[in-house]
Amino acid sequence: MKFSAQGVVGSVRRLMSTAQNGLEVVRFGGLTQDVESSPFEVAERRRVYRLRHYFPERAVPGSPVALLLPPLMVNADIWDVNAEGGAVGILTKGGIDCWVVDFGSPATEEGGWERDLADHVLAVHSAIDTVTEATGSDVHLMGYSQGGMFAYQAAAYRAGKGVASIVTFGSPVDIVAGIPFGLPYGMVSEVADFVADHVVNRLPITDSMVRIGFQLLDPVKTAKSRIDFLRQLHDREALLPKERQRRFLNSEGWVGYSGPAAADLLKQFVVHNRMMLGGFVIRDHPVSLADLTCPILAFVGEVDDIGQPAAVRGIVRAAPNAEVYESTLVAGHFGLVAGSAATRQTWPLVREWVDWMNGEVELPGEIVPMSEHVPSNRPRSAITRVAHTAATMAEAGTGVGKILETLANNTVRSSRELAGEAARALPRLTRLGMIQPHTRISLGRLLAEQARRAPRKDLFLFDDRVHTNAAVNIRIDNVVRGLISVGIRPAMRVGVVMETRPSALATVAALSRLGAVAVLLAPGGELRSALEQTGVDTIVADPENLRSATASGARVLVLGGGDARRLDIPLSDKVIDLERIDPTDVRLPAWYRPDPGLARELAFVLVTGVGNRLEIKYITNHRWALSAFGTATSADLDNKDTVYCLAPLHHSSGLLVSLGGAIAGGSRIALARSLDPARFAEEVHRYGVTVVTYTWTMLRDILDAEPFRNGHRYPIRLFIGSGMPVGLWRRTVEQFAPARVLEFYASIEGDVVLANVTGAKPGAKGRPVPGTARVELVAYDPMTARVEVDESGFARRCADNEVGLLLGKATESIDISAGGMRGVFAAGDSWMPTENLFRRDSDGDYWLVDRKDTAIRTARGPVYGGPIIDCLNDIAAVDMEVAYGLEFGDRRIAVGAVSVRAGFELDPGDVTEALRALDPDKRPDLVHVVDDIPRSASYRPSVRAVRAAGDPKPGPNTWWYHRESDTYEVLTDAAAREVYGLP
Incomplete structure (x- = not known):
């Protein structure tokens, strides 16, 4: 056998080069190289970040400015990994002034392990202010991975001030749509919730843990890169161009992740998906991406398993008021910003985007408007992904691939959701079944339980402020001390006359905690009569209702009002300001036991109506709990929901359904000051509202205003309440699809609760709720x-x-x-x-x-108002309607009154067709058009007001039912005599 001397020499040289280079890697962590980092100066140092200014000597006043944000797990050098071929190098050559936020490593920064998510968002907020002030220009905010999430969040937090555009790279928004590796969201959500509560808040996530975790996300690519490095270890010249990037990925580029920040990320954006739904919280301030109005460019990696394409494209739905563009590259998560693909494609496109924003060039063809309806992968992406993965495995010399790209299909996902609903419902129904007359159960008790279980969890939102369980519980206890100091004791009836506000909730809860009875009175009502009929001699009022409360003759306790509070009535023995009482000075009496209320005991009194027509409803603790747990079960409320309480707290829907259901379900409560369609649209997005409560025709005002125009998306999944007419129900589900309506009926007299859970039959009250x-x-x-x-x-x-x-x-x-x-x-x-x-x-x-008392008793038998109202309301032209009886001598007739929607016309033919659904004997004798139908404080159309306006008169807007022709015809004088039974 002959050996080539030249081959032997070559092999020996290769072996020696391999050994020499390997020894260098072992000793120094890598190969020494001449590539230097791009120059920068630290323009600002703050507790949470340092602000780098790259190539400061090249900065030209008036040039476009970019502020780049790294994710928390990667250090700020990510923007300079490829030096001249990296982000800051290419952008600076393109005339862009580059600034970089450096969060540092929590392991080396003071207080680093205690930082939460808000610290980093507010750091970006501060850096934007610094850069805009230094340059005089708005910034193009650019973020990679979570850095892009910070860009979205900070820009929304500051309502876009100082931000020219946002550019993100593999930054997920809709977590539900793009869970990595196709894992079922339900499973991921449950695991993330547990990890956030019990793991990351106790265990620091070190840089080595981050590095290993990132490498395990794509083990094939990690193995391939290491095999390639070993194969080329003899060829120093081939390795040096990629050495900086290799060292960055293998060791130098990773930093630790503080536990509070990780917990916030998991809670807000994985468990609750609030980047998509809105309502994420930055220092007690709710924020929504719907507040973004600046142009957005999102880079999408077709083979990115971390920032999944579907998750990244969620921004087009989450930011309906912004122009959103995308550029799709065949790249993985890291390849979007570093490596050859980023040098060739990403950064030149970013430079052209900035130039286009300045009006200097046409928009590149690789950048296109993002479409909401793009599937999770484009048609070619599946093939591209297979080819990309197959090539990677072949180069790495392995035959093992990813056999299962998706672990659960839609059927499995649906089964998990159903199982989740059952798991949530079971403990609620079990607790309902365990309530006995002597069981301690009350509003105050449930709030105390939540404060002990999750003190930092958000409880309610109001006027763009978020209040936690712990903060609310402290406020309730302070109000209790104030009430005790002025002589309020258990079982006493205390009136509450307050607008919807945090103090109203605190007052009702404090009376419950004290064991007193809250008598809820509508502001603007006839208080004197209500107080006499309910046995109340003390009222808690806010400043707005102070004057009317004192006019009732009762003793008045003033609470709330905020920073702008002003009392128009002087203080006295009968007018006491609870806010002036220092709770620390109040000594609790020996008889005080918090939350003593038993199920059988009276908890609330609801007063509705006016004058001598007051309707008084008595609610025990058991009755309140029944509605609370019944609502939470029927609506499947959980801690991912935010319930928007349109109904006032003094209404049964506000107290029993909104407040009760949210507390029993562990959901957030958003309190609305009033029914304002414009504010409704803003707060639905900003609070991330998923469930809206209503009463009667309340939603009519919102539907007429069309608050979500141009197909803008919203997070609402459900409307719950009672009294919605059929036509309004249909309009609601059409305008707010795919949201549905859940109509309740709850008796005050007993424990009857019905719910139309499926919503398949508009107008039906449904079936008994389990446990009722x-x-x-x-x-x-x-x-x-x-x-x-x-x-x-x-x-x-x-x-x-x-x-x-x-x-x-x-x-x-x-x-x-x-x-x-x-x-x-x-x-x-x-x-x-x-x-x-x-x-x-x-x-x-x-x-x-x-x-029973409003059924119309006619000579032909009873005529019922409900079916008449449903038929009339189902006419597209009808705005509102009522049905009632009219007496003329010994004759009683059934009447329907309607008002017409603006821009519509109503004729007797429409009425004839609508009422054919009823038996002829159950139809109204007359239908007449009125200019307006006033509504009560609970938005119920008022029969009393319509009747007070006068009886129907013959004319073109009054129609009578002609039995022989089976039609409604214009009421003439002759026909009127026949209808009224007049000679």
Whole structure:
């Protein structure tokens, strides 16, 4: 066998070069090189960051300015890894003045391990101010990975001030749409929630942990790069151009991650997905990307498994008020900003983007408007990804690939969601089932439990401020001390007359914690009559309602008002300012026990109506808890939800559904000052509202205003409330699709709670909520106001679609002496009748048809207002409507009154077609058009106001039902005499 001397020499040289280079790598961590870092000066030093100014000697006044932001896990040298071929090198050559935020390493910075997410966002906010002041120009804010998230967040926090544009690289926004490696969001969310609460807040994430974690995200590429390095270790000239990048990735480029910042990231943007939904919190300030208005360019890596394309493209939906563009590259996460692809494509495109923003060039063809409907990967991306991965595996010499790119399909995802709903519902229903008359349960108690369990968690939002469980609990305890100091004791009835505000919530909760009874009174109501009928002699009022409260003659305690509070009434023995009482000076009496309320005890009194028509509703702690847990279960509320409380707290929907459901579900509560469509649209985005509560026709004002124009997206998934007419229901689901409506019915008299959970039947009240009272429908004659019985003497159950009286099974906590019934279906059984008449369809869903006392008793039998209202409201031209009875001598007729929507016309033919759904005997005798239908404080159309405006008169806007023609026709004088029974 012959050997080539030249080959032997070459092999020996190669071996010696390999050994020499390997020894250098072992001793110094890499090969020595002549490439120097780009020059910079530190223009500013702050506690959380240093601000680098690159090539300061080349800065030209008036030139475009870029402020670059690294992610927390990577040091600021990421922008200079390739020196002249890197970000700052290429951009500076293009005439752009480059500044870089350097967060440093938490391991070496003072207090570094205690930094939270807000520290870094506010650092960017501060750096923008510094750069704009130094240069006199707005900045192009550029961020890689989480640095891009910081760019979005900081720009939104400052409402775009000083930001010319935002450029991001692999920065995820919609976490749900782009979980890395296709993992199911439900599983990732649960793990992230646990890790945020129990791991990262106790365990520092060091630079080595970050490096290993990043490498494990793509082990094939990591292995390939190491194999390539070993194969070329003999060839120093081939390795040197990539040595700086290799050392950056292998060791020098990684920094630790502080636990609080990691917990915030997981909580706000993984568990709650608030980059997408809005409502993320920066130092008690809620922020939404919907506040962004500057142009945005997002670079998308087609083979990026960290910043998944679908997650990155979420920005086009999250920022509906901004022009959003994208540039898609065949690159991984790191390759978007460093390496040959970034040198060739990314940074030249960024330079052209800035030039285009300045009006100097045309927009490059590689930059296109981002489309909301782009799939998670473009059609060619799947092939590109396979080819890219296959090439990587082949070069690395391995035959093992990623067999499963997606671990769960939609069916599995749906199953997990259903399982999650069941898991959330079970403990709520279990707790409901365990409540006995002597069980301690109350609003104050549930709030105290939340404060102990999650003190830092957000509880409610109001006027762009976020209040945590702990802060609210302290405020409640302070108000309790103030109430005790002025003589309030358990079981006392105390009036509350306040606008929707934090102090109103604190007052109601403080009375609950004290064991007193909160009598909730509507501002502007007739207080004197309400106080007499409820036995109240002390009122808690805010400054706005102080004058009317003192006019009632009661003792008034003033609370709230904020920085702008001003009292128009002088203080006295009967007007006491609770805000002037120092809670630390109040000694708690021996009798005080926090949250003593038992389930059977009275908790709230709701007063509605006016004058001598006041309606007083008594709510026990059990009744409140029933609605709270029932709402949370039916609406599947959890800690990812933000419930927007449009209904005032003095209304049953505000107290029982909004406040109760949110607290029982662990959701955030957003309090609305009033029904203002413009403010509604702003706060829905800024707070990340997922659930909106309503009463009656409240949503009509919002729908008419069309607050989300031009197809802008919103995070709302559900509207919950009671009393919404059918037509308004249909308009709501059409305008807010895919959000749905969840309509409730809750009796005050017993424990009956119905819910139309699916929303498939607009107008239906649904079925009994699990854990609430069993219901029955008994035959009832409105003409005689008596329950019908069978031959045995027991009440007769209604057949399907027969109108009857709704009963709820009475529990031990219900006093049936206050209107209950015994021996209804069996000897000794006990039931509590509601005040309402229902029908039950063949599917088991219940439909409200009228109240017992408002059913119209005509000569042809009872006529029910509910079906008439639903039919009329389903006419597109009808704005609002009421149904009522009119008496003329001994004759009583049924009347429908309607108002017409602006820009629409209504004719008798529309009314005829709409009312064909009803039996002729159940149709109104007259339908007339009125200019306006006033509404009550709860947005319920007022029959009383319509009747006070006068009876229907013959003319073109009044139509009568002509039985022979089966149509509605214009009411003439002759027809009026026939209808009214006049000679």
